[in-house]
Amino acid sequence: MPMLIFLFLLFCYWFSGFGILTLFRIRLRPAYMVTVGLLLGVAVASFVPFLLQLLYIVITGPTVFGALLAVALLLNIPSFLRMRDSGFSVFTRPFGRVRFRVRPYEVPYWLVIGFMVFVSVWRCYYLPPTSRDALSGPETIAEYTVREQTMINSFFGLDLWSTNNQFKSPFLISLQVIYKLAGFPYGQVWLSVVFLCFTVLLYHFLRERLHPVLAGLLLLLFMMTPEIYAYTFMILYDYSNMVFFCLGLYFLWMGVSGPGRAGLPGRAVGGVGGSDGLPRDGSGSPAMVSFAGLLLGIATYIRSETLVLVVLFLPVIFWVQWRGAAGGGGKVSEGDGVKVSGGVVLRKMAVTGLFFLLPSLVGYYLPVQLYIGHYLPVHYDLGGLVNNHLSDLHPLLQRYGDIVNHLLFGTFAIHLWGYLFYITCALFVAELVFVRRFSREARFWLYAIAVVYLALGVMGFVLPMFNLTETTKRALFKIMPLLVFYLANNELLLRLSRWIAGWEVSGGEKVAAAGVVGNGAVAPKVVPATGRPGAAGAGGKKKGGSGGGSGSGGGAEQSRGSASARKKNRKQ
Amino acid sequence: MKVFLLTLISCGLVLIVLNAGYYREWFNAKPSQYWSDFLKEKDDTGDEVAVKKTRYGIVYTISMRVKEVVEKKKMPHAVILFEPNSYYRDSLKIYGNIRAPEPAVFYYYTGLEGVWTNSPDVRKANFIVRITKNKGVTLDEIKSPQQLQQILDGFKKYPPIL
Numbered sequence: 001m002p003m004l005i006f007l008f009l010l011f012c013y014w015f016s017g018f019g020i021l022t023l024f025r026i027r028l029r030p031a032y033m034v035t036v037g038l039l040l041g042v043a044v045a046s047f048v049p050f051l052l053q054l055l056y057i058v059i060t061g062p063t064v065f066g067a068l069l070a071v072a073l074l075l076n077i078p079s080f081l082r083m084r085d086s087g088f089s090v091f092t093r094p095f096g097r098v099r100f101r102v103r104p105y106e107v108p109y110w111l112v113i114g115f116m117v118f119v120s121v122w123r124c125y126y127l128p129p130t131s132r133d134a135l136s137g138p139e140t141i142a143e144y145t146v147r148e149q150t151m152i153n154s155f156f157g158l159d160l161w162s163t164n165n166q167f168k169s170p171f172l173i174s175l176q177v178i179y180k181l182a183g184f185p186y187g188q189v190w191l192s193v194v195f196l197c198f199t200v201l202l203y204h205f206l207r208e209r210l211h212p213v214l215a216g217l218l219l220l221l222f223m224m225t226p227e228i229y230a231y232t233f234m235i236l237y238d239y240s241n242m243v244f245f246c247l248g249l250y251f252l253w254m255g256v257s258g259p260g261r262a263g264l265p266g267r268a269v270g271g272v273g274g275s276d277g278l279p280r281d282g283s284g285s286p287a288m289v290s291f292a293g294l295l296l297g298i299a300t301y302i303r304s305e306t307l308v309l310v311v312l313f314l315p316v317i318f319w320v321q322w323r324g325a326a327g328g329g330g331k332v333s334e335g336d337g338v339k340v341s342g343g344v345v346l347r348k349m350a351v352t353g354l355f356f357l358l359p360s361l362v363g364y365y366l367p368v369q370l371y372i373g374h375y376l377p378v379h380y381d382l383g384g385l386v387n388n389h390l391s392d393l394h395p396l397l398q399r400y401g402d403i404v405n406h407l408l409f410g411t412f413a414i415h416l417w418g419y420l421f422y423i424t425c426a427l428f429v430a431e432l433v434f435v436r437r438f439s440r441e442a443r444f445w446l447y448a449i450a451v452v453y454l455a456l457g458v459m460g461f462v463l464p465m466f467n468l469t470e471t472t473k474r475a476l477f478k479i480m481p482l483l484v485f486y487l488a489n490n491e492l493l494l495r496l497s498r499w500i501a502g503w504e505v506s507g508g509e510k511v512a513a514a515g516v517v518g519n520g521a522v523a524p525k526v527v528p529a530t531g532r533p534g535a536a537g538a539g540g541k542k543k544g545g546s547g548g549g550s551g552s553g554g555g556a557e558q559s560r561g562s563a564s565a566r567k568k569n570r571k572q
Numbered sequence: 573m574k575v576f577l578l579t580l581i582s583c584g585l586v587l588i589v590l591n592a593g594y595y596r597e598w599f600n601a602k603p604s605q606y607w608s609d610f611l612k613e614k615d616d617t618g619d620e621v622a623v624k625k626t627r628y629g630i631v632y633t634i635s636m637r638v639k640e641v642v643e644k645k646k647m648p649h650a651v652i653l654f655e656p657n658s659y660y661r662d663s664l665k666i667y668g669n670i671r672a673p674e675p676a677v678f679y680y681y682t683g684l685e686g687v688w689t690n691s692p693d694v695r696k697a698n699f700i701v702r703i704t705k706n707k708g709v710t711l712d713e714i715k716s717p718q719q720l721q722q723i724l725d726g727f728k729k730y731p732p733i734l
Contacts, residue, residue, distance in 0.1 A: 104579045105575065108579070108583045109586060112586055128620075128627055130627060132674075135674075135680050136674050137676065140676055158676055158679055158685060161692070162675070162676070162734060163674065165676075217585050220589055224598075224599070226598050
């Protein structure tokens with residue numbers, strides 16, 4: 001029975017996620033549609049028991065599962081309406097060209113990563129939650145929610161002097177409630193869904209840019225970060241927060257760049273189009289930026305301090321819009337040649353920024369302001385926790401130093417993150433010295449890394465309870481996938497990737513030698529999801545593609561085709 | 573042939589990562605150990621309580637024993653007072669091996685209300701869990717407010733810690 005309900009839940013997740021993607025008119029490759037859909041569905045599910053509580057509806061199996069199904073159906077109303085014209089293909093068309101091809105050199109990575117995934121999933125399923133932060137708050141609340149049918153239950157009558165975990169987001173409580181109601185005594189299985197989806201997504205993201213040999217290596221390095229791996233079977237907020245934060249930034253990059261520049265998986269994206277300054281050449285669109293805002297809003301719902309980070313990405317959107325529209329005030333010209341004033345551009349920037357920020361504001365307001373302030377019988381005085389000596393900046397500098405010395409470098413850091421940070425630093429310095437320029441996408445990810453680092457320092461300074469070895473350490477999870485994204489755009493790795501791809505498909509020494517210099521003239525061009533050869537340009541070279549030789553989903557075949565065509569041309 | 577070579581390179585890279593410095597130590601201590609645990613756990617026929625006993629250790633076992641005793645005594649409003657962990661650390665020197673659960677965690681384990689010596693509700697305590705080196709764990713009834721005050725006075729120099 002639990003397995004049947006588990007499958008039902010998976011269906012609800014995917015259907016909800018599909019509905020959201022459709023609402024934003026986002027169509028991606030099947031692998032992305034499934035994994036992003038499931039992740040969105042988990043996020044939607046994490047709101048459902050919480051919403052029932054806000055409406056004072058009893059939390060039971062029928063109400064929760066009924067609400068999950070109802071939400072999934074509601075989110076798909078536009079698809080149902082379109083069924084009148086297109087029939088059931090509305091749901092099947094996005095998966096119409098599923099191609100699954102395994103190359104032998106991917107298998108070694110898959111075996112090790114599969115082993116680690118399996119072990120993690122088993123521990124999620126078999127062992128009860130153990131972390132103190134879960135047991136002294138969300139897990140116990142969830143347990144008694146199931147027994148007492150309300151999230152505001154007898155737990156809050158206890159002596160809670162030793163903990164503040166009862167004030168954390170309902171995200172964890174809601175998902176634990178759902179799985180306990182489904183018959184999983186320890187809940188937790190949802191975390192495996194998140195873990196699995198993110199792992200698959202990350203691999204596909206990497207393969208969009210790099211040869212599978214390098215993509216697999218980077219994914220393995222990410223999986224081998226000891227601290228993050230531990231959180232793939234230990235229910236807390238940090239892993240899920242990291243996932244949605246990184247996904248949000250990824251789609252933000254798509255929104256401000258478009259696949260034509262980034263070689264990204266977006267195949268076709270709706271979006272309103274028009275004079276917002278965002279790129280028109282593909283997926284760049286206000287809709288995509290809003291979608292990124294939604295994902296970041298989910299991350300904020302999971303960990304409220306994410307709001308600060310989200311705000312710090314507004315300048316990216318404004319910068320791209322301003323430059324896209326004119327690069328200055330006064331009368332400016334759009335892509336279609338229509339003249340608009342600087343005021344119009346500013347207004348559109350404000351609208352895009354608002355839609356980007358709004359989900360995060362809601363994700364902050366609901367659990368922190370509304371729920372804690374007006375529903376819980378105990379209250380949390382955040383104001384009383386703020387540092388009263390903000391004019392003394394010494395602790396801030398101390399915190400930045402501590403983050404670097406204790407959490408990013410040194411023995412403790414290696415025990416936390418393995419060698420991922422060191423490898424990234426080495427390749428960053430190498431790119432700085434030998435290439436002396438960074439692609440737009442690499443700059444975006446470097447900016448994101450810097451934002452997280454700087455913001456965490458400030459948060460630790462303003463809120464002393466945001467301690468170094470626990471809170472900041474776990475908040476640093478968010479940086480790790482960003483390092484991987486940066487590495488996937490490191491010009492040296494991209495050149496190596498192109499060289500491997502060129503060597504693999506062509507075989508001629510001349511070709512391989514030409515490929516290694518990375519001018520992209522001989523090495524097979526990247527075939528992004530758009531199917532447009534040579535669309536990637538993040539490498540920063542005039543002719544260079546940003547990615548490796550084989551994008552997923554058949555990129556290699558097309559690469560091989562184009563390379564052999566070039567060979568023929570040369571012979572002629 | 574090239575695909576074969578690339579496969580060899582992949583295998584080599586995987587082996588290098590798995591054997592590089594701390595990765596090797598960690599992989600053996602964690603994922604590999606978890607696999608060994610899985611091989612045992614998959615055939616385990618123990619129920620939920622047995623799994624929890626293994627996972628949560630001595631604190632869970634003590635908590636469940638307390639629950640049993642309270643149920644036997646048929647005390648519907650039992651409130652359990654725990655000795656401070658700093659007492660185990662500084663006086664008995666047993667803190668590494670044993671410690672009192674947080675009230676919230678104790679409630680998760682047993683459904684019983686627990687309090688620490690500095691709790692606002694400490695006056696409601698009618699049982700105390702005592703841990704000694706010789707007698708082990710005992711659950712004693714607190715019979716009067718005076719006795720409770722005496723107990724609290726005895727722990728004044730031991731502030732509750734996690």
